[in-house]
Amino acid sequence: MTNLPSILLAEDNPNDVELTLEALGQHNLANRVAIAHDGVEAMEYLRREGAFSDREPGDPAVVLLDIKMPRKDGLQVLREIRTDPALRRLPVVILTSSREEQDLITSYDLGVNAYVVKPVDFPSFIDAVKELGMFWAVINERPPKGVK
Amino acid sequence: MSVWLQRIFEEGTFMGDRSKASPRKSVEQELVESEARYRALAESSPLAVFVVSKGKVSLANPACVKLFGASSPDELLGKSFLSLFAPDSQHVVRQLLDAASGEAIPSVDAQITRVDLAAVDVSITASPMLQDGLAAFNIVLQDGSEAKLLAAQAAKLVAIVQASPNPIFIKGLDEVITSWNPAAEVLFGYTADEMIGCSVEVLMPPGHVGEPLELIDRIVAGHPVERYEAQRLRKDGRVIDVALTLSAVRDEMGGVSAIVVMTEDITERKHAETEVRRLNAELEQRVLDRTAQLDAANKELEAFTYSVSHDLRAPLRHISGFSSLLSERADESLDEKSRHYVDTIATSVAGMGVLIDDLLEFSRSGRAELQITDVDMEQALSEALEPLRLETADRDIEWSVGPLPRVVGDHGLLRQVWVNLVGNAVKFSRGRSTARIEIGVMDRDGESPHGAPTEDVFYVRDNGVGFDMQYADKLFGVFQRLHSTAEFEGTGIGLANVQRIIHRLGGRVWAEAEPESGATFYFALPRRMEPLS
Numbered sequence A: 001m002t003n004l005p006s007i008l009l010a011e012d013n014p015n016d017v018e019l020t021l022e023a024l025g026q027h028n029l030a031n032r033v034a035i036a037h038d039g040v041e042a043m044e045y046l047r048r049e050g051a052f053s054d055r056e057p058g059d060p061a062v063v064l065l066d067i068k069m070p071r072k073d074g075l076q077v078l079r080e081i082r083t084d085p086a087l088r089r090l091p092v093v094i095l096t097s098s099r100e101e102q103d104l105i106t107s108y109d110l111g112v113n114a115y116v117v118k119p120v121d122f123p124s125f126i127d128a129v130k131e132l133g134m135f136w137a138v139i140n141e142r143p144p145k146g147v148k
Numbered sequence B: 001m002s003v004w005l006q007r008i009f010e011e012g013t014f015m016g017d018r019s020k021a022s023p024r025k026s027v028e029q030e031l032v033e034s035e036a037r038y039r040a041l042a043e044s045s046p047l048a049v050f051v052v053s054k055g056k057v058s059l060a061n062p063a064c065v066k067l068f069g070a071s072s073p074d075e076l077l078g079k080s081f082l083s084l085f086a087p088d089s090q091h092v093v094r095q096l097l098d099a100a101s102g103e104a105i106p107s108v109d110a111q112i113t114r115v116d117l118a119a120v121d122v123s124i125t126a127s128p129m130l131q132d133g134l135a136a137f138n139i140v141l142q143d144g145s146e147a148k149l150l151a152a153q154a155a156k157l158v159a160i161v162q163a164s165p166n167p168i169f170i171k172g173l174d175e176v177i178t179s180w181n182p183a184a185e186v187l188f189g190y191t192a193d194e195m196i197g198c199s200v201e202v203l204m205p206p207g208h209v210g211e212p213l214e215l216i217d218r219i220v221a222g223h224p225v226e227r228y229e230a231q232r233l234r235k236d237g238r239v240i241d242v243a244l245t246l247s248a249v250r251d252e253m254g255g256v257s258a259i260v261v262m263t264e265d266i267t268e269r270k271h272a273e274t275e276v277r278r279l280n281a282e283l284e285q286r287v288l289d290r291t292a293q294l295d296a297a298n299k300e301l302e303a304f305t306y307s308v309s310h311d312l313r314a315p316l317r318h319i320s321g322f323s324s325l326l327s328e329r330a331d332e333s334l335d336e337k338s339r340h341y342v343d344t345i346a347t348s349v350a351g352m353g354v355l356i357d358d359l360l361e362f363s364r365s366g367r368a369e370l371q372i373t374d375v376d377m378e379q380a381l382s383e384a385l386e387p388l389r390l391e392t393a394d395r396d397i398e399w400s401v402g403p404l405p406r407v408v409g410d411h412g413l414l415r416q417v418w419v420n421l422v423g424n425a426v427k428f429s430r431g432r433s434t435a436r437i438e439i440g441v442m443d444r445d446g447e448s449p450h451g452a453p454t455e456d457v458f459y460v461r462d463n464g465v466g467f468d469m470q471y472a473d474k475l476f477g478v479f480q481r482l483h484s485t486a487e488f489e490g491t492g493i494g495l496a497n498v499q500r501i502i503h504r505l506g507g508r509v510w511a512e513a514e515p516e517s518g519a520t521f522y523f524a525l526p527r528r529m530e531p532l533s
Helices: A014-025 A039-047 A074-083 A101-109 A122-139 B003-011 B027-044 B062-067 B087-101 B144-163 B182-188 B211-220 B267-329 B336-367 B377-391 B411-428 B469-474 B494-504
Strands: A007-010 A033-036 A062-065 A092-096 A114-117 B048-053 B056-060 B107-113 B119-131 B134-143 B168-172 B177-180 B225-233 B239-250 B256-265 B372-376 B397-401 B406-410 B435-441 B455-462 B508-514 B518-526
Touching (some): A007 A014, A007 A039, A007 A122, A014 B267, A039 A074, A074 A101, A092 A101, A122 B267, B168 B182, B239 B267, B336 B411, B336 B494, B372 B377, B406 B411, B411 B494, B494 B518
Parallel strands (some): A092 A114
Antiparallel strands (some): B168 B256, B225 B239, B239 B256, B372 B406, B508 B518
16 A cells, blocks of 8 residues: 555645544544645646645545635636546545535536535534545545556 | 582592592492491490481481480481470570581580480580481580589599698609699699609609609509608708508509509608617617626625625534534533533534525525426425425324325425425424324315416415414514524524515415414415416
C-alpha cells in the first residue's frame, strides 16, 4: 500500500475541513486526505502543477468537491476533470450545502459519481462523511491506470 | 307634287341605290324589290312602324300591333289613320304630315288611342315614301311613357350621384374621366369642369403609375374590386389614403364601356390604425421590459435563496459539529447544567435547520414553474404516505384511504400538499391511543347549475387535537402556529405552503375543526377539460 492520499478534499471553509477530517479520523482515513482550498488548487493538485508540482505521481481514489469555492467553483473543476483525458474517469463526489435542483442537474450532466448534501446535524454529517470515505477510498475499485 | 317627291321619281326610290341596280331591271321591278326590303325591315324593327296611304293604315309592323294592344295587324289595317290618335292629338298629327310633305321631317309628341281605348304618350316621326307607286307616309312611333320613364330614372340616378356624400366619378377604359360628382370635388379639390376629359393619372401620387390599369383589368375580367386600398393625390398636393370600389358599366353586348369609381377617404382610419399599431408595439415593449424586470427580480430571489441554502446552513453545521465535538471531548467533565446547554444548542440548531429547509421549500413552491399534467392523485398520495407510514410504524393508526380521481395539476406540488396535510394529521393525532386518519374526495360537491361538478374536493380528516375555529384565519399564514412548539414541533410553514400550491393551481383550501375532536382539511381543484398551457 502506498502513502499516497486516497482522498482529495476540495473545500474552502476551514471549519468544514476540520469537521470532515474529524469524521474521516473516526475511520482512520484522516491521514490519507489531501486538502485543496479552492478549485484552482484542486486542479493544480490533480495535474501536479504549481504548489503541487513536487508531489508523488498518482491519482486519489476519490475527489470530495464542494461547489461554492473562490476562484474556481466545484462544477468548473468537475467539468475540467471530465474533459481532461488523463483525469476523466476519476471518481468525483460533490459534497455541498446546496440542494438546488440546478446544481444537481448540472453535476449529473457533467458525470458526477455521487452528490451528497452535507447534513446540518453533526451526527448525520459524521455518518455521511465516514460512509463516503469508506466506500470510495476502501471499497470501490479504482479505474485502471494508463488506459486511454 | 313636292320637290322631294319629284326627286324620288327622277332618282328612283329612296330605299334603293340606283347606281348599283342592274341596268336590265326596269324601274318597276326595282320598286317591287325595294318595297319587299322595306317590309322586311319594318317587320323586324323594335320600333312601332306603320304606313299611311290615302289617309288609311296600309301596313303595321308587329311592334306597332303590340303598342296599340291589337291582336293582329288586321285590326289596324284599313282604319282611318287619324282615328288612331286621341282627338286632342289629331290636329298636331295632321300638321306633322303636312310638314312631312315638304323638306323637313320633324318629330312631335302625341297621344294614341289603343284598341282598349287607353291613351299612350308617343313621339311620332313621319317621312314620306312611295307605296305601290303612290305617295305614302312612313310613321314611326316611340312609346313616350317608356322614354319618359327611362329619362326620369336617369335623372333620379344623376340626382343621387350628385347628392351622394361619397365621391363618385366615371371613367372610360382609356382612363379619361367622363363624370365627376360634387363629393369628388370636395375630396380631390378638382371641380367637375377641371376633371371631365382629364386622365385619372392626375390623381396618382408619384410611384403609383400602372395601378389603375391593373384594376381595370380585374374589372374587365369580371372580378369585383371592393374597397381596394390605395393612395391618391389631391389638387393641393396632399396624399390621401382611399378605399376604391369599382364597378363596370356594360354595353348591350356585355362589354365594359366605362367604370364607376367610388372613393372612400380612409386617411383618418389609416392614421388610427397606425396609432393602434404603434400603441400595441409600445405596450408589447413595456410588457417585455416588465417581464425582463420580473425575470431579473426572480433571478435575484433565486440567488438569495441559493445563498440562504448554502451560507446559512454552513455555520449551523459548524455550530452543531463543534458543540457535538465539545460534548464528546468534555464528556466526563461536563456537569448536568453544561450538558443541558450543549444539548439545547444541538436542539436549536436542528430546529433552525428544519426552518431553513421549510423556507426553501416554501420559496421553491412559489417560484418553480408549474409542470401541469394529468395527475394520478392516488399515486401522488401514496408517494407522500410511504415515508409517513414508515415513521409511524410504531403507532396505532387506522388509515382509511378512499379512491381518488385524476386531476389536472402539478404532480410534485400535489404530493407536497399531501405530505403536509397528512403529516399534520399524523402529528396532531399523536396523543390518541388509536389515531384515525381518513383521506378521500367529497361526493359530488361543488356542483354547477348544470349538475356537473366544476371541482373536485379532497379532504384529510383526523381525530387529533383539532383547533378553535376562531383562529381558522391564521391557519394558512406563514409562521402561524396554533400550538406551542413544546406540544407539537413545526415551523408554521406547512399549511402556508399548501395554500400557496393550491392557489397556484387555481383551487381553494379551508379547514373545519373542534378542539379535541379533530380537524378536517379540504382543498378543491377545478376540473379542466384541457391541461393548462
